[in-house]
Amino acid sequence: GAVVSQHPSRVICKSGTSVKIECRSLDFQATTMFWYRQFPKQSLMLMATSNEGSKATYEQGVEKDKFLINHASLTLSTLTVTSAHPEDSSFYICSAGTGVLTTDEKLFFGSGTQLSVL
Amino acid sequence: GEDVEQSLFLSVREGDSSVINCTYTDSSSTYLYWYKQEPGAGLQLLTYIFSNMDMKQDQRLTVLLNKKDKHLSLRIADTQTGDSAIYFCAESMVRGSTLGRLYFGRGTQLTVWP
Helix, strand or coil: CCCEEEECCEEEECCCCCEEEEEEECCCCCCEEEEEEECCCCCEEEEEEEECCCCCEECCCCCCCCEEEEEEECCEEEEEECCCCHHHCEEEEEEEECCCCCCCCCCEECCCEEEEEC | CCCEEECCEEEEECCCCEEEEEEECCCCEEEEEEEEECCCCCEEEEEEEECCCCEEEECCEEEEEECCCCEEEEEECCCCHHHCEEEEEEEEECCHHHCCCEEECCCEEEEEEC
């Protein structure tokens, strides 16, 4: 099956630094990638949708300048948490879709990144 | 609306069947999914059902969809301790640029006792 690789799986950083998370589709072209955030014992909340070659669409309440998303190619999207603060500590998960609705339409998820900001 | 509701906890004995329930509110849902998440890991797609289906079976997993009541369930037969995890119900809708967007429930923590 299709595989989405997310890296790093865990990162600890100091407050004020920036952290980049990568999401790669390994064996298919992902025209659309989604970034979710998950708080402990909570559901996944969509942060933004990125389409290759265009600007990301952010959900209401998500700061565009805080969470920079780049989808430069059909296999790679990155999320950069800029000037991270302890309240940004969370589990971030990406997913990738083919952008074509078929009877097999499904998204493929990365394994997630646990961000801890000290 | 786009609310997806699940009960938070379920405990069963090894070998019994588990039934995890989910309700959703948007009748325009196209696909409904069940994902499994083990501690510290990402989401693993277990199964999904298209909205024009009533039932789907895949080995130990049976998904039932009642569109009238907007109710989805996942039955795991012969539950094993390795099935202990959080199970998320999710729905997707097709509305222009929102293709592929998923709305998740809060997840059901399944605990399997030996």
